[in-house]
Amino acid sequence: MRFLAEVAQAGAATGRHVVKRIGIIGTGIMGADHARLLTDAVSGACVGGVFDPDAERAGGVAARSGGARVFADPYALIGDDGIDAVLIASSDATHEEYVLACVAAGKPVLCEKPLAPTTEGCARILEAEAAHGSRLVTVGFMRRFDPGYTDLKAVLDGGEVGIPLMIHHVHRNPAAVPGIPGSALITNSAVHELDITRWLFGEEITEVAVHTPRPSGRAGGTRDPQLLILTTESGVLADVEIFVNARYGYEVRCELVAEEGTVTLDAPPPTSLRRGGLHARELPADWRPRFAEAYRLELQDWIDGTGRGATAWDGFAATYVAQACVAALESGERHVVGMPSIPRLYRG
Ligand code: ISE
Numbered sequence: 001m002r003f004l005a006e007v008a009q010a011g012a013a014t015g016r017h018v019v020k021r022i023g024i025i026g027t028g029i030m031g032a033d034h035a036r037l038l039t040d041a042v043s044g045a046c047v048g049g050v051f052d053p054d055a056e057r058a059g060g061v062a063a064r065s066g067g068a069r070v071f072a073d074p075y076a077l078i079g080d081d082g083i084d085a086v087l088i089a090s091s092d093a094t095h096e097e098y099v100l101a102c103v104a105a106g107k108p109v110l111c112e113k114p115l116a117p118t119t120e121g122c123a124r125i126l127e128a129e130a131a132h133g134s135r136l137v138t139v140g141f142m143r144r145f146d147p148g149y150t151d152l153k154a155v156l157d158g159g160e161v162g163i164p165l166m167i168h169h170v171h172r173n174p175a176a177v178p179g180i181p182g183s184a185l186i187t188n189s190a191v192h193e194l195d196i197t198r199w200l201f202g203e204e205i206t207e208v209a210v211h212t213p214r215p216s217g218r219a220g221g222t223r224d225p226q227l228l229i230l231t232t233e234s235g236v237l238a239d240v241e242i243f244v245n246a247r248y249g250y251e252v253r254c255e256l257v258a259e260e261g262t263v264t265l266d267a268p269p270p271t272s273l274r275r276g277g278l279h280a281r282e283l284p285a286d287w288r289p290r291f292a293e294a295y296r297l298e299l300q301d302w303i304d305g306t307g308r309g310a311t312a313w314d315g316f317a318a319t320y321v322a323q324a325c326v327a328a329l330e331s332g333e334r335h336v337v338g339m340p341s342i343p344r345l346y347r348g
Helices: 002-014 029-040 055-064 074-079 092-105 119-132 147-157 182-201 292-304 312-331
Strands: 020-025 045-051 085-088 109-112 137-140 164-172 205-211 226-232 237-243 251-258 261-265 273-275 278-280
Touching: 020 029, 020 074, 029 045, 029 055, 029 085, 029 292, 045 055, 045 074, 074 092, 085 092, 092 109, 092 119, 092 137, 109 292, 119 312, 137 312, 147 182, 147 251, 147 261, 147 292, 164 182, 182 205, 182 226, 182 237, 182 312, 205 312, 226 312
Parallel strands: 020 045, 020 085, 085 109, 109 137, 164 237
Antiparallel strands: 164 251, 205 226, 226 237, 251 261, 273 278
16 A cells, blocks of 8 residues: 555645545445545545445435545546545455456555455456556455454464464354355355454465355255364364354354463453343444444555555455365365465565
C-alpha cells in the first residue's frame, strides 16, 4: 500500500490533513458495513463514491456516507480522479475483473475474500501486480486484525508456550441457504481458517483431508458439518470443524496446543449472565458483530498504508488450499497441496 502511504506523507509534508476518497463497489451487507466504518470509525478516509447494480441500494449507502457520488459504471468509479483507492465488496465472481481494473489504473484496492473463486483467476491478478511492479492489492482476511488472534500469535511468536503441535478450530454459523454445495462450506467459510493457519504459523499447508459425519437434517441436503484436517510444512496438525447450520448462533474459537502449554481463543464478549441456575453469554447472530473491531482495524491499517493485511499472494494461497480441500471432500482422499513457490514481489 505504498501509494496510500505516499498520499499520507504528502499531506504531512504540506501540513494538510489528507482524506483519502474511497470508492466502494458493491453496497450489499459487507459494502454497506465498510461504508459505515469508513464514515464513522476510521480516520483519514471518506467514501468518495459507490457503485452497485441496484442503484437504489447504492443511493441509500451514499446518502448515509455524507453524500458520496453514485456511479452508474464500476469502471468509471475505478478510473475517476476523485477516487484514491477502491474497496471491492461485490459478488465473488466479479472480484477478479474489478481488481484487475484497479491494478491497471494503478490504484490500491482492498478486495473482500476470496480474491477470486479460482486459482487461475488469482494467478491472473498476481501476474498483473508483477507487471505493475509493486503491491496494490490487499485481501479482506479481517481475522488477522482480530485482537484475539493477534494476542494468540503474539504468545506463540514470543515463545511462551514453545513449539506448536496442533490447533483445533471451531467455526459455526446459525444457518446457511438450504442445499448450497458442500464445497461452499470450504470456499466461503473455512477459507478463513485456511488463511489464519498459514498466517499464525508463517508456513504453508501441505496436505489436506476432509471428513463428513452424517449430514445435519437442517442442512437441506448439504454435507454439513465437515471436519478438515490440515498438515503444515513443519508438521503442525490443524483441524477445522465447519458447521454452517449450527442453529444456536455464530461462534468462532480455537485452541493452540504447544509443547509447553495451550492458548485458547474463546468467543467474546467477556460479559456473562448468571441467573436461574444458568451461566450464559450472548452469542452474535453473524460475523459482523463478532469481528467488528477486526474490520475497523483492517480498514484503518489499509488507509494508513501500514500494509499488515493479506496480500494477493495470501489470497491466491487461500484459494489454492481451498481447492485442494474441495478435491479432498469430493474424492474422500487425502490430497497433497503442492503450493507453487512464492513470487519475488511477495517475499520478505
Ligand atoms: C462469511 O462469508 C464470512 O466471511 C464470515 O467471516 C464467515 O464466518 C462465514 O462463515 C461466511 O459465511
